[in-house]
Structures are given as structure tokens and as C-alpha cells.
Amino acid sequence: MNKVESIEDFYKRKFNWLPDNIRNEIGHFNVFPLDPYVGENAQPVPYKRRDFYKVMLVVGPARVHYADKVVEVKKQALSFSNPKIPYKWEYTEKIRSGFFCIFNQHFFSHFGNLNQYEVFQPGGNHVYELTDEQVEKVRQVFARMQEEIASEYAHKYDMLRNLVFELLHFALKMEPVSSLGKQRINASQRIATLFLELLERQFPIEDAHPVVALRSATEFAQQLNVHVNHLNRAVKEVTDKTTTQVIAERLLQEAKILLKHSTWNVSEIAYSLGFSEVTHFNNFFKKHMGTSPLKFRNA
Structure with a gap:
């Protein structure tokens, strides 16, 4: 199997540069538009593990491999991945737009255990098909992330954690309530x-x-x-x-x-x-x- 892709490897592969704060005391968080990496500019996403979490809005049809499952995204979806689960995206040239945020475990080290939530568990649901109305709501959350990370607000990283939780609970509320x-x-x-x-x-x-x-x-x-x-x-x-x-x-x-x-x-x-x-x-x-x-x- 390919070696685990670190958050440093991700930046070198995508941008050939490394943020100064990637190892600071608050952990690391960043948010990006998906547009530069889809359509004609699409590059295949190899099947491998990463050492960081990722939440992504995908507008357009695609196929994602999680473990031994293949999930078809018919129109648009919100997806979650964590360091334990390898994945691979196909048909990225058909994706029209979207956003994604990445962060490491240290970013949430004093703010709860992300792995307790089904979207980040190995047996959980990791891809949520969205309606047009839901896409706009999710898009607004990512837009607020971009606004916050560019601001000079002293507590902006607290705001960003809250926005990650907003996406997480947005997805979980789409799940039927289980008897368990x-x-x-x-x-x-x-x-x-x-x-x-x-x-x-x-x-x-x-x-x-x-x-x-x-x-x-x-x-x-x-x-x-x-x-x-x-x-x-x-x-x-x-x-x-x-x-x-x-x-x-x-x-x-x-x-x-x-x-x-x-x-x-x-x-x-x-x-x-x-x-x-x-x-x-x-x-x-x-x-x-x-x-x-x-x-x-x-x-």
C-alpha cells in the first residue's frame, strides 16, 4: 500500500509550499475552493490514507471508494474522511465546483473527540447526497469559513471549529434515528x-x-x-x-x-x-x- 499522506505532503503536492503555522500549538486548519482541482484541471485522487481530516462539498457526479464500498454521487454531496479510512475519488473531471477544509487531530485536541461521530467512524456513512437547497446551506458554511480564516479576529479558530461541527451535525441530522x-x-x-x-x-x-x-x-x-x-x-x-x-x-x-x-x-x-x-x-x-x-x- 502507499504510505500515509501527511498534511505536509498534501501541501507540497497541491501547492509546493508549507504554511508557517502547521505545527503550532493550535493545530492546523485550512479551507479551499475545489474549482482549481476539478474539470479540465482534475487530477486523480489515489487510494491511500491521510493523516488529516477532510470535509468536502462536491457539486457534480463522481464516484468515491471507501474501503470495499463504492459510493456513487449522482448530483452533489457532502463527504467526510478521517485518518483511519483510505479513499479514492473517480470522475473528478465531471465535478463542477465545491469546497473542502482540512484539519488535523490537534486542532480539536481540547474540543471533543471527533471519532465519536458516525461520519468519522469506519462503519459510518461518509457521503451524503444533497438537494439543491441543502447545497446552498453547506456552501454558505464554507463561505463563512473562508471569511473567518482571512479575518484578524483573535478567536477565529474557535469560530472555525464551530463551523466544522455545524457541517458535521448538518450531515448527522440527515440520518434516520437508529434504535441503537x-x-x-x-x-x-x-x-x-x-x-x-x-x-x-x-x-x-x-x-x-x-x-x-x-x-x-x-x-x-x-x-x-x-x-x-x-x-x-x-x-x-x-x-x-x-x-x-x-x-x-x-x-x-x-x-x-x-x-x-x-x-x-x-x-x-x-x-x-x-x-x-x-x-x-x-x-x-x-x-x-x-x-x-x-x-x-x-x-
Whole structure:
């Protein structure tokens, strides 16, 4: 896989310069119009991870790859990406206009945990199709960002954080209220959440050597210091799946990503996912997908 693109790499790639305040005590934030990078000037966005957050308004049809999902933007959309999730945009030449803002974790270090919001979670929704009316509302928020960042107001970065939250909640309010969201936080949810976070920390994989150390319910239970039966009950109650199912689905998701977007051979992929034998990986993949890893890659 390609190395993680840092916020410094982003500036060098886009502008060949680096802001003076990129490492200061308030973190980094910036906002840009999308117009110079779309249409005839469009450049393909490679599939890779970034070490910064990005919120983008896209006006025009496009296709975005998130993990093993492909999301079609039919007309216009608001998208969110975070350092944990690789992505790639296609058909950028068809995008007419838009805006995007970028910021690092340090910019919000004393203002809440962004990863608690679904738009920045690995299993959450990251692309929101917008109506013409919604596009204008979002466009106004980005315009206010541009106005604030160019101002001399002493507390402009507080204003900018508020505007990021405004976009975040604008998207979340478009989501239907889930039954899980209505439930009271209890012990099972806490354990299941810790398990899912621990599982997700092992991904995405970027080096062709074993990095998936935790692969069984027992190993996760030991790491979380709970009995394996307690863990299994909690995960089943919250996700309606067994612990083994959740682990297998995440391994399968990463396997599909590596087969699609890396140049590693099947043995290297199997090894990186913690399979001691490539035969075991082939059997695992065929059991869940009905086809071999090589046939999936070549399809």
C-alpha cells in the first residue's frame, strides 16, 4: 500500500509550499475552493490514507471508494474522511465546483473527540447526497469559513471549529434515528465498543508483515480483561452478530481492500492478515466470497 499522506505532503503536492503555522500549538486548519482541482484541471485522487481530516462539498457526479464500498454521487454531496479510512475519488473531471477544509487531530485536541461521530467512524456513512437547497446551506458554511480564516479576529479558530461541527451535525441530522442511538449506554455497549475499537486499531494494513495480532474472541477477551463468554454476550447483544463473525467480516473487508488496491501477492496478503498458511487464507476467502482471492482480484 502507499504510505500515509501527511498534511505536509498534501501541501507540497497541491501547492509546493508549507504554511508557517502547521505545527503550532493550535493545530492546523485550512479551507479551499475545489474549482482549481476539478474539470479540465482534475487530477486523480489515489487510494491511500491521510493523516488529516477532510470535509468536502462536491457539486457534480463522481464516484468515491471507501474501503470495499463504492459510493456513487449522482448530483452533489457532502463527504467526510478521517485518518483511519483510505479513499479514492473517480470522475473528478465531471465535478463542477465545491469546497473542502482540512484539519488535523490537534486542532480539536481540547474540543471533543471527533471519532465519536458516525461520519468519522469506519462503519459510518461518509457521503451524503444533497438537494439543491441543502447545497446552498453547506456552501454558505464554507463561505463563512473562508471569511473567518482571512479575518484578524483573535478567536477565529474557535469560530472555525464551530463551523466544522455545524457541517458535521448538518450531515448527522440527515440520518434516520437508529434504535441503537436511543438505547441507554450500558455495560454491554461499553464492552462491545471497546472490542470494536480494539479490532479497528489493527487496520488498515500498510506493511506486508503480520500486523493482525488479535484474531480470536479469546485473544480479544484477554486483552480487554473480561471473560470470553461475557465478551460474546455483549457483542451479540449490541451487533446481533457473534464475536467470531465480526472479526471474520473485518478480516474479509481488509482482504478485499488489499486485493483491489495493493500490488502484494496473495501470500503477502495472507501473511499480513495473520494467516500462517496461504491455504488457510484461500479457504477462508472462498468460504465467505464463493471465489478464490486471485479470481476476485482479476474479476
